[in-house]
Amino acid sequence: EDQVTQSPEALRLQEGESSSLNCSYTVSGLRGLFWYRQDPGKGPEFLFTLYSAGEEKEKERLKATLTKKESFLHITAPKPEDSATYLCAVGNTGNQFYFGTGTSLTVIP
Amino acid sequence: KAGVTQTPRYLIKTRGQQVTLSCSPISGHRSVSWYQQTPGQGLQFLFEYFSETQRNKGNFPGRFSGRQFSNSRSEMNVSTLELGDSALYLCASNMGSETQYFGPGTRLLVL
Helix, strand or coil: CCEEEEECCCEECCEEEEEEEEEEEEECCCCEEEEEEEECCCCCCCEEEECCCCCCCEECCEEEECCCCCEEEEECCCHHHHHHEEEEEEECCCCCECCCCEEEEEEEE | CCCCCCEEEEEEEECCCCEEEEECCCCCCCCEEEEEEEECEEEEEEEEECCEEEECCCCCCCCCCECCCCCEEEEEECCCCCCHCEEEEEEEEEEEECCCCCCCEEEEEEE
């Protein structure tokens, strides 16, 4: 069965302290791996789509990477405004999407 | 380009009632998916519609249903509401099989 596991569940960082979030997945046929950011009470905001192992994408302080079994979201020198829940999802060849339960990130000034 | 819109944003219902939620996708997007999000379960897939046809369905009881209109707008209905149906209901649209873009959600509280 296709599934996504994210770790850690929660992460507290000091401002400027870089770290990585992990997304492990099993999927029958990968169409894409997606990262989203979700603020409390709001819908997920799209960040990145990765399609194949070895691919990397960057946006400001965020960088997403993909292997055949997992993806990492690297956060470099985070700021308090980066505090949010980060969600990972996979889409399979059957046009189904599976989400992880997210990593709640808190960046302390 | 306008994003995904959902109405209403907030709803309070009582057990046994039914509710209808609406979603307007991004212009040109033909696929609309619905998710239920609760603190304990995360995002749970309800169903997906593409060109007015249900293409995928999650593991939810028959009380949860949906439909899509010719203009790609979608509605979902929950009948005989239960306390456990309290959640944030999210709608997402995409072109067909790629990146999903989410709306702000409808917060449903069942008393």
